[in-house]
Amino acid sequence: MKSIATRQIDWDAxxxxxxxxxxxxxxxxxxxxxxxxxxIKVELLTNPRVREMREGLGLVRxxxxxxxxxxxxxxxPFTYLNPEGTRFSDGTYGTxxxxxxxxxxxxxxxxxxxxxLRSTAQSSTxxxxxxxxxxxxxxxxxxxxxxxxxxxxxxxKFWKERQRDGxxxxxxxxxxxxxxxxxxxxxxRFLTKATQExxxxxxxxxxxxxxxxxxxEGKNIDLERLRSDGEVLHIENPLSVGRSSVQSG
Numbered sequence: 083m084k085s086i087a088t089r090q091i092d093w094d095a096x097x098x099x100x101x102x103x104x105x106x107x108x109x110x111x112x113x114x115x116x117x118x119x120x121x122i123k124v125e126l127l128t129n130p131r132v133r134e135m136r137e138g139l140g141l142v143r144x145x146x147x148x149x150x151x152x153x154x155x156x157x158x159p160f161t162y163l164n165p166e167g168t169r170f171s172d173g174t175y176g177t178x179x180x181x182x183x184x185x186x187x188x189x190x191x192x193x194x195x196x197x198x199l200r201s202t203a204q205s206s207t208x209x210x211x212x213x214x215x216x217x218x219x220x221x222x223x224x225x226x227x228x229x230x231x232x233x234x235x236x237x238x239k240f241w242k243e244r245q246r247d248g249x250x251x252x253x254x255x256x257x258x259x260x261x262x263x264x265x266x267x268x269x270x271r272f273l274t275k276a277t278q279e280x281x282x283x284x285x286x287x288x289x290x291x292x293x294x295x296x297x298x299e300g301k302n303i304d305l306e307r308l309r310s311d312g313e314v315l316h317i318e319n320p321l322s323v324g325r326s327s328v329q330s331g
Contacts, residue, residue: 089224089253091265094217095180096187099155101212101281142176143248146271155214155276160269170225170252170266172238175245178267180218185312186262187213188303192284192291199286209284220250220272222265244268262312 142160160176167173181187195209223244228237241252245268256262267273280298284291294303301316308314 086228087224088221090220091222091253092219093180093182093265094215095182095265096184096279097178097180097214097216098187098191098211098282099214101210142270146269153276156216156270156273167238168266169254170238170241170268171245172242174242175268177251178270178273180216180265180267180273181256182263183312184213185308185314186256186264188282188294188314189262189308189312190256190264192294192305192308195284195286196291200289204286204288206288207286209286211282211284213279213282214276215279216276217274218265218267218272219274220267220269222251222253222267223249225252225254 142157156178159178163173163176164171165173168177168179171177179187179190181190191211244252249268250272251265251267251269253263253265256264280296282297282303283295285293285295292305294305295301296303296316299316301318304315304317
């Protein structure tokens, strides 16, 4: 794969991650309250994000471990590796997907949730999701003119080499729509000011995500419109939506 152009990125960008709200204590069903603090300390010994900050596991470059890069929401995607990989990772290093537009971030989040839920044959459930806004600023490789499939071995090998070379990340289009400009960051130091913007609940019917409820607006998001042109429009919600009892993925 030949060398490619770069693009300067300076965005307030979007991404969507699984959430629990209100928080649920992981150990409340298996241990008495007085033991929780000790159990949490043991759990942190194997937490890759905490260990990266404390010991340096080699998942993040030392020069990237400063400032806003140590925020939980920023550092986590670079330390919790996805063994299946991503568009621009073979799974041996972490990346962070961000989109310039909320609609593109939502489309990608729904695609990935549906892929996971189908692979696990998950029955109908609701998923609580957290919308994060993050400032991203850096010089990213421009992959908009490349046609290689994300499953292509040569494609993954090329981007692994670019990541090793210290590349900031990749700029690409999520699909053919012009408003779907995205990046996959390779290094956390180019991300700052991660803040929670809103909460969503996805309704999964066992086959697909059929409803997305936006708690900020108090309405559903029109999924037909989102899937057709990437635009986020709200419609009145005919049914009440509560927090999920099951969180997948």
